[in-house]
Amino acid sequence: MIEGSGASIEFRGIGKRYGETVALADLDLTIQPGEFVSLLGPSGSGKTTTLNILAGLISADSGSIMIGDTDVTYLSPDRRGIAMVFQNYALYPHMTIAENLAFPLQARGRNLSRLAIKAKVQDVADTLGIGHLLARYPKEISGGQQQRVALGRAMVRDPKVFLLDEPLSNLDARLRLKMRRDLKALHQRLRSTIVYVTHDQSEAMSLSDRIAIYQGGRLQQCGTPADIYRRPANAFVANFMGEREMNNLPGTVVQTGGGVVFKAEGLDLTLPSTLSGWARFHDRAVTLGIRPQGVQIGQRADATQCEAVLRLVEHAGTEQFFYAQAGGVELSGAAAPDTPLAIGDRVSLTLLSRELYLFDTASGAALVQGGDLAA
Amino acid sequence: MAVLRSAPLRHLLRGLVSAVIVVAALFPIFWGLMTSLKPARDIVTFPPSLLPATVTLEHYATIFKAGALGFLLNSLLVSAGTVALCIGLGALAAYGLARFEFPGKRAVLVAIIAVMSIPVASLLIPTYTLIAEIGLVNTHVGLILVYSAYQLPIVIWILAAYYQSLPIELEWSAMMDGYSRFQALWKVVLPLSRPGLIAAGLFVVVFAWNDFVVAVTLLSSEDTRTLPIGIYNFLGFYGREWGPLLAASMVSTIPLLVIFVVLQRYFMAGMTNGSVKG
Numbered sequence: 001m002i003e004g005s006g007a008s009i010e011f012r013g014i015g016k017r018y019g020e021t022v023a024l025a026d027l028d029l030t031i032q033p034g035e036f037v038s039l040l041g042p043s044g045s046g047k048t049t050t051l052n053i054l055a056g057l058i059s060a061d062s063g064s065i066m067i068g069d070t071d072v073t074y075l076s077p078d079r080r081g082i083a084m085v086f087q088n089y090a091l092y093p094h095m096t097i098a099e100n101l102a103f104p105l106q107a108r109g110r111n112l113s114r115l116a117i118k119a120k121v122q123d124v125a126d127t128l129g130i131g132h133l134l135a136r137y138p139k140e141i142s143g144g145q146q147q148r149v150a151l152g153r154a155m156v157r158d159p160k161v162f163l164l165d166e167p168l169s170n171l172d173a174r175l176r177l178k179m180r181r182d183l184k185a186l187h188q189r190l191r192s193t194i195v196y197v198t199h200d201q202s203e204a205m206s207l208s209d210r211i212a213i214y215q216g217g218r219l220q221q222c223g224t225p226a227d228i229y230r231r232p233a234n235a236f237v238a239n240f241m242g243e244r245e246m247n248n249l250p251g252t253v254v255q256t257g258g259g260v261v262f263k264a265e266g267l268d269l270t271l272p273s274t275l276s277g278w279a280r281f282h283d284r285a286v287t288l289g290i291r292p293q294g295v296q297i298g299q300r301a302d303a304t305q306c307e308a309v310l311r312l313v314e315h316a317g318t319e320q321f322f323y324a325q326a327g328g329v330e331l332s333g334a335a336a337p338d339t340p341l342a343i344g345d346r347v348s349l350t351l352l353s354r355e356l357y358l359f360d361t362a363s364g365a366a367l368v369q370g371g372d373l374a375a
Numbered sequence: 376m377a378v379l380r381s382a383p384l385r386h387l388l389r390g391l392v393s394a395v396i397v398v399a400a401l402f403p404i405f406w407g408l409m410t411s412l413k414p415a416r417d418i419v420t421f422p423p424s425l426l427p428a429t430v431t432l433e434h435y436a437t438i439f440k441a442g443a444l445g446f447l448l449n450s451l452l453v454s455a456g457t458v459a460l461c462i463g464l465g466a467l468a469a470y471g472l473a474r475f476e477f478p479g480k481r482a483v484l485v486a487i488i489a490v491m492s493i494p495v496a497s498l499l500i501p502t503y504t505l506i507a508e509i510g511l512v513n514t515h516v517g518l519i520l521v522y523s524a525y526q527l528p529i530v531i532w533i534l535a536a537y538y539q540s541l542p543i544e545l546e547w548s549a550m551m552d553g554y555s556r557f558q559a560l561w562k563v564v565l566p567l568s569r570p571g572l573i574a575a576g577l578f579v580v581v582f583a584w585n586d587f588v589v590a591v592t593l594l595s596s597e598d599t600r601t602l603p604i605g606i607y608n609f610l611g612f613y614g615r616e617w618g619p620l621l622a623a624s625m626v627s628t629i630p631l632l633v634i635f636v637v638l639q640r641y642f643m644a645g646m647t648n649g650s651v652k653g
C-alpha cells in the first residue's frame with residue numbers, strides 16, 4: 001500500500017468502451033502530487049469512468065495507470081491507497097455515523113487499537129463539524145451532513161489520493177458555495193492529491209489548480225483555470241467556460257483595400273490594424289467568438305466597432321446584460337449597472353480585441369485566443 | 376358506486392372482507408387446536424362445541440409417547456440444515472449473478488427459471504436413484520441435499536434481485552475502504568439484504584418443513600422420519616382417534632405459523648423489494 005500525503009497520478013493511453021459507446025478514448029493525463037485537478041465536462045463525457053478506472057472499480061480496455069511510482073493498472077481498489085466520495089455518498093445505512101467513519105480504520109491490515117480508532121474518528125468528526133451526529137444513522141441527518149460524513153469517511157485514513165465525484169451536486173446553492181470554500185481549505189491543509197469531478201464550470205474554476213475538460217469521452221484540454229478560460233484549445237472549451245454563452249459568429253476573413261474585414265451574416269466588421277495578422281485565415285470558414293464581457297457600449301479607438309439596436313436588457317446585480325441586433329446577427333454584451341439602456345435604442349458597440357477568439361468552423365480548433373494568434 | 380366513495384364505508388367494507396378471509400383461513404386451525412385440547416369423549420358429542428369444556432393435554436402426551444418428539448427434532452434438523460445450505464450457497468451464487476458479467480450468464484439465469492418450473496414429483500425417481508447411488512438413502516444429509524437442490528433456484532432468484540436493488544457504490548466504498556470483495560459482501564451487502572435473506576429462508580423452511588413426498592421416498596426407518604411422515608403413520612395407527620391426530624397436526628403447524636408472524640414484516644419487504652426491481 002502506498003502512503004503519504006499526495007501522490008502523482010498518470011494515465012497512459014486509457015480507453016474504455018461499452019459496446020458501441022466510447023466512454024473514454026485514449027486518455028493521457030498527468031497529475032502532480034498534492035494537486036487539485038477537476039475533471040469538467042457535460043453529463044456522459046467520461047468523467048465518472050475516469051474516476052472509476054483510477055479507483056480500480058472498473059477495468060480499462062487499454063492503457064495503464066501509475067500512482068506514485070507504482071503501476072496500479074491491475075491492483076485491486078483496496079490496495080491503491082485511494083479514498084473516494086461517491087455522488088450518492090454511499091454511506092452504510094446499517095451503521096451509525098461513528099461506525100461509518102470507523103469502518104475504513106477497521107479494515108484488516110491497519111491494526112489500529114480501539115482507542116486509536118475512536119480518537120481518529122472524533123478528530124475527523126470535529127474537523128468537519130459533525131461531532132454531535134456520531135450516534136445517528138445516515139437517514140437521520142440532512143443532505144449537507146451526509147456529504148460531510150462521506151468526506152470524513154474518505155479523510156479518516158489519510159489517503160494520498162482523494163477522488164470526489166460531483167460531491168456538491170445534491171446540495172442547495174448556498175450550501176454548495178460554503179462547502180466549496182471548506183473543500184478548498186481542507187485541501188490547503190491536507191495537501192493530498194484531489195481529483196474532483198464536476199459539470200459546473202464555476203466550481204471547477206474556483207477550486208482547481210488545473211482543469212481537465214472532457215467532451216464525448218475525449219480530454220479536450222488540461223490547464224490552469226486562467227489558461228482554460230483565456231486560451232481555450234477549441235470552440236467547445238471556450239463555450240463551456242464562463243457563466244454565459246459566448247457569441248458565436250460564423251463567417252469569413254477577407255483582405256480588402258481598407259484593411260482586414262470579418263464578414264458575418266449581414267455584418268462586416270473591419271478589424272483594427274493590430275489584428276491584421278488574421279488575413280492568413282482567409283481560406284476557410286471560421287467562427288468569431290466573443291464573451292458578453294467583451295461586447296461594450298460606446299466607441300473606442302483601435303477596436304472593432306459596429307452599430308446595433310437593443311432588443312433585450314437584463315439586470316444581474318453588479319452588471320447589465322443586453323442583447324442587440326447588428327446586421328444579421330444578435331450580440332450579447334455587458335454594461336455597467338447604471339448605464340441607461342432602453343429597448344429599441346440605437347447604440348455603437350465595441351468588440352474588445354483582447355476578448356476576441358477565432359475558431360476553425362470545421363474542426364473547432366482555436367486560431368485566435370484572447371486576441372492573440374494561437375501557438 | 377357512490378357508497379364506495381365515502382371513506383368510512385370503504386374502510387368498513389375492506390375490514391369486513393379481510394375479516395371473512397381471516398376467519399376462513401384460521402377457522403380450521405383454530406377448531407383443530409380446540410379439538411386437540413378436548414378429552415376424547417367430548418370430541419364426538421353432537422352438536423359439536425367449539426370451545427372445550429375441560430382442557431386436557433392427554434392427546435399431546437399420547438403422541439409424544441409414540442415418538443412425536445423424535446419426528447419434531449428430525450424436522451427441525453432437516454429444515455435448519457436445508458435453510459443453512461440454501462442461504463449459504465444461494466447468497467454467494469446470487470452475488471455472482473447480480474454483480475459479475477461472464478459468458479453464459481443469461482443461459483444460467485434462464486436455466487434457473489426453467490428449473491423452478493419443474494414439479495418436484497417428476498424429479499422424484501431420478502433424485503432417488505442418484506441419492507441411492509451415493510449411499511445417502513435414509514439419511515438426513517441426503518434429504519437436506521435434495522431439498523436444497525429443489526429450493527436453491529428460488530433462493531438465488533430472490534437474492535439476486537435483492538442485491539441488484541442495492542446501490543453498487545456501497546460495495547465499492549467498502550472495497551476502497553480496504554476490504555476485499557468477500558468482506559464487502561459479508562459486512563455491507565448481507566446485513567443490508569436481511570429482508571431478502573429472510574424471504575428466501577421462509578420459502579425454504581415452508582418447503583422443507585411441510586414436504587411429505589420427498590421424505591417418504593427417501594426415508595425408510597422410524598428414527599429418521601420427519602413430522603409429516605410421522606403424522607401420516609399416526610393415521611393408520613390411531614384410526615379415527617381425532618385427538619392424537621389433531622394434536623400431531625398442531626405440533627406440525629404451529630411452529631411455521633409462529634415463524635411467519637414473527638418475521639412477516641421482513642418477508643413483505645423482501646418480496647416487494649426484490650421483485651419490483653428484479
Ligand SMILES: Nc1ncnc2c1ncn2[C@@H]1O[C@H](COP(=O)(O)OP(=O)(O)O)[C@@H](O)[C@H]1O
Nearest residue numbers: 018021022023042043044045046047048049050
Ligand atoms: N455501465 C455502463 N454501461 C454502458 N454504458 C456506460 C456505463 N457506464 C457509463 N456508460 C457510458 O459511458 C459514457 C461516459 O459515462 P460517465 O463516465 O458516467 O460520464 P460522466 O460521469 O461524465 O457523466 C456515457 O455515454 C455513459 O452512457
Ligand SMILES: [Mg+2]
Nearest residue numbers: 044047048049
Ligand atoms: Mg458522472
